[in-house]
Amino acid sequence: MASVSSQPQFRYTQPPSKVLHLRNLPWECTEEELIELGKPFGKVVNTKCNVGANRNQAFIEFADLNQAIAMISYYASSSEPAQVRGKTVYLQYSNRQEIVNNKTTADVAGNVLLVTIEGQDARLVSIDVLHLDHVKGIISNGSLVHREKENMCVCLLSLTLPLSSLLFLTYLLFLPFRLCFSFLLHVFSAFGFVHKITTFEKTAGFQALVQFSDAETATSAKSALDGRIIPRYLLSENISPCTLRITYSAHTDLSVKFQSHRSRDYTNPYLPVAPSAIDGSGQFSLGLDGKKLEPESNVLLASIENMQYAVTLDVLHMVFSAFGPVQKIAMFDKNGGLQALIQYPDVQTAVLAKDTLEGHCIYDGGFCKLHLSYSRHTDLSIKVNNDRSRDYTIPNPAMVNLQPSTLGQQPVQAMGGPAAHQYNGTSYASGLQQPTMPPQPSGGWASTVLAVAQQSMPVQMSNHHPYVPPSSMPQTNPGMMRMPGQGGVPPAAAGGAMPPYRSNQM
DNA sequence: AGCACA
Numbered sequence: 001m002a003s004v005s006s007q008p009q010f011r012y013t014q015p016p017s018k019v020l021h022l023r024n025l026p027w028e029c030t031e032e033e034l035i036e037l038g039k040p041f042g043k044v045v046n047t048k049c050n051v052g053a054n055r056n057q058a059f060i061e062f063a064d065l066n067q068a069i070a071m072i073s074y075y076a077s078s079s080e081p082a083q084v085r086g087k088t089v090y091l092q093y094s095n096r097q098e099i100v101n102n103k104t105t106a107d108v109a110g111n112v113l114l115v116t117i118e119g120q121d122a123r124l125v126s127i128d129v130l131h132l133d134h135v136k137g138i139i140s141n142g143s144l145v146h147r148e149k150e151n152m153c154v155c156l157l158s159l160t161l162p163l164s165s166l167l168f169l170t171y172l173l174f175l176p177f178r179l180c181f182s183f184l185l186h187v188f189s190a191f192g193f194v195h196k197i198t199t200f201e202k203t204a205g206f207q208a209l210v211q212f213s214d215a216e217t218a219t220s221a222k223s224a225l226d227g228r229i230i231p232r233y234l235l236s237e238n239i240s241p242c243t244l245r246i247t248y249s250a251h252t253d254l255s256v257k258f259q260s261h262r263s264r265d266y267t268n269p270y271l272p273v274a275p276s277a278i279d280g281s282g283q284f285s286l287g288l289d290g291k292k293l294e295p296e297s298n299v300l301l302a303s304i305e306n307m308q309y310a311v312t313l314d315v316l317h318m319v320f321s322a323f324g325p326v327q328k329i330a331m332f333d334k335n336g337g338l339q340a341l342i343q344y345p346d347v348q349t350a351v352l353a354k355d356t357l358e359g360h361c362i363y364d365g366g367f368c369k370l371h372l373s374y375s376r377h378t379d380l381s382i383k384v385n386n387d388r389s390r391d392y393t394i395p396n397p398a399m400v401n402l403q404p405s406t407l408g409q410q411p412v413q414a415m416g417g418p419a420a421h422q423y424n425g426t427s428y429a430s431g432l433q434q435p436t437m438p439p440q441p442s443g444g445w446a447s448t449v450l451a452v453a454q455q456s457m458p459v460q461m462s463n464h465h466p467y468v469p470p471s472s473m474p475q476t477n478p479g480m481m482r483m484p485g486q487g488g489v490p491p492a493a494a495g496g497a498m499p500p501y502r503s504n505q506m
Numbered sequence: 507a508g509c510a511c512a
Binding site: 019021023052058059092096112116198208249250251 | 511512
């Protein structure tokens, strides 16, 4: 019979199909290139590219079976292999008879875009791609899209980026969503009001659905951004290039139940913030679901584990100010350990701080690990401002104020606190430095404090005393809060990474 | 380099 008794190790004996399976494609491969490849052999009626975990497989469907056979036969005997962009492509009959679920070459325009960040290291992109200084470049020099305002991204990144360098485990789990998300919001808002965004992770990297008002807006964004390569200089050197791939989604209205770190509904700022949104898999130290019984609060209870180093009021203030203005802090001893109550003006900020910081250590090396829960308090009563408790909302005449009256939140007195005098080395340098801005400490635990500072506020902490609270943050927030074309971004919309600014929304 | 589906 025709049984060729083929060798078992290779399966050349796929039965013919109108559909061909291609592999070893360059991941940038487009449908157009697939059509070009198949056109000499017949009419390509459908394609599907960027298939598989590496996005390097594809399917071509011919109108007629004989055309598929012609293509297979040709390349089976050709000395020139099939190629796309100079890369050899391997062909075989697909084990299916038609391509399913594909947008034909003319995919239907809709108001929702499916955005994929393609690339071998796509999942790393959102961590590393958006260097603070470079985000401006992304927009201002037109590498991705022309845009005049970039405050939002910049602010977000200033908070989140240095954290990634600390390689906190939990951060790796949810920070990408956050950054990716804000990046997308930022870029796509240039084309019109973004109603909703959902992001999700796939094996190949990140995807997002971006919902515009109408298909026209979506189309303009798609045509401007599809295929854009995220500029090389934005990537860490060990990250391979990544591309934005944009198609139309079949969705017309995304279902966003919560404002979370992976989904936002900008049409409904009153949508509840999902406390579970980022702890779905990100938290490891405390119970996941059992803990949700705890009602959210604007006041956090922090307990500090493994406290090898002193944790001062100022350190806490610094750490927690990264998420919004800290109104009050009260520290106290309990069960032989240190605890603190940190009060924010709103629940959202507290949620963000809690979700972000929970389980993390203030100092490298696993020291001073934070455990956070919601307090039942809503307004702390601070009797006296001292080194254990402070009300930052009341003016303090004794304070050293680097930027007076810029924020409702006032800096702690850098000179008055006991910590300020721990640095004896400042005196010799005082001729060069402002007295209120001693040089950065080096070595010892002070440097680990600095790590915390950079983690929270990289910009302003880069040249300030680590104990000085972030009152010197560049005042770019007004621009951030009114995104062009955006009616108003809820605080939580800041990719979950609210800079330490006053938020008067919600 | 070996078969898809936000």
